[in-house]
Amino acid sequence: MKLLCEDSSLKYYIFESASEIDEFEAQNFEFFHIYGITDYKETFKIWLRKFPRPILIAGLKNKEIVAFIYIDPWEELPDIVNVLRAQETIPQMRGKKIGYKMFLLGAFFTPEMIITKPLTQQSKSFYEHIGFKDVREMVRFRGFHSLTGYLALPMAKKREHLMRFEQYFTVVHL
Numbered sequence: 001m002k003l004l005c006e007d008s009s010l011k012y013y014i015f016e017s018a019s020e021i022d023e024f025e026a027q028n029f030e031f032f033h034i035y036g037i038t039d040y041k042e043t044f045k046i047w048l049r050k051f052p053r054p055i056l057i058a059g060l061k062n063k064e065i066v067a068f069i070y071i072d073p074w075e076e077l078p079d080i081v082n083v084l085r086a087q088e089t090i091p092q093m094r095g096k097k098i099g100y101k102m103f104l105l106g107a108f109f110t111p112e113m114i115i116t117k118p119l120t121q122q123s124k125s126f127y128e129h130i131g132f133k134d135v136r137e138m139v140r141f142r143g144f145h146s147l148t149g150y151l152a153l154p155m156a157k158k159r160e161h162l163m164r165f166e167q168y169f170t171v172v173h174l
Contacts, residue, residue: 004105005169010059010066010098012105012169018045024058026065028090044068052078057105059089059098066090069102071110076144084116087123099126101168107158108165108174113140115152124151131157 001020005012015021026040037043047054047070054072058065067089074081084106089098107114115135118124132151135141141152166172 003173004057005101005173006171007101007169009096010061012057012059012101014105014109015044015048015056015058016053018048021045021048024060024063024065028064028066028092029088030091031088032086040065047072055082055106055109057102057109059102066093067098067102069106071106071114074115080112082110082114084114097168100130103130104161104165104168107153107161113152113155114158115147115150117150127151130161
């Protein structure tokens with residue numbers, strides 16, 4: 001586990017192995033319960049056992065995971081496209097730009113493009129607000145019919161976000 005950044009209320013870490021999850025609590029998440037995920041710690045461990053290793057970044061308040069982002073390589077183009085599979089902040093911490101900070105950290109660790117398939121209108125609005133577009137509008141994805149409903153972040157937009165990276169954290173350890 002490596003400390004990436006800090007702000008006034010949280011420390012942001014990237015997990016490197018499943019065993020690191022045991023040190024923390026992850027009890028107040030609720031969204032993915034509708035998809036059968038009720039034990040987030042076990043789910044995080046399962047994700048971290050994959051190869052190639054996915055990106056799992058968490059925002060921690062003391063010993064509690066209060067936000068996370070999970071990204072892994074897309075099977076079709078693994079060297080240039082990553083899929084943002086899950087992102088969540090506990091309800092009590094929403095509205096504090098934590099989701100955007102998690103996105104920034106995830107973007108920092110992805111080699112090129114990020115795609116995602118928002119599961120709610122609220123998440124779709126969030127991703128569109130930060131510049132994600134329907135993948136069917138992008139030449140690189142023409143012919144990938146299985147991507148209906150996916151959004152992609154153009155590289156120029158990703159670079160814009162990463163240029164403002166440091167203004168969102170009080171301490172950067174990268």
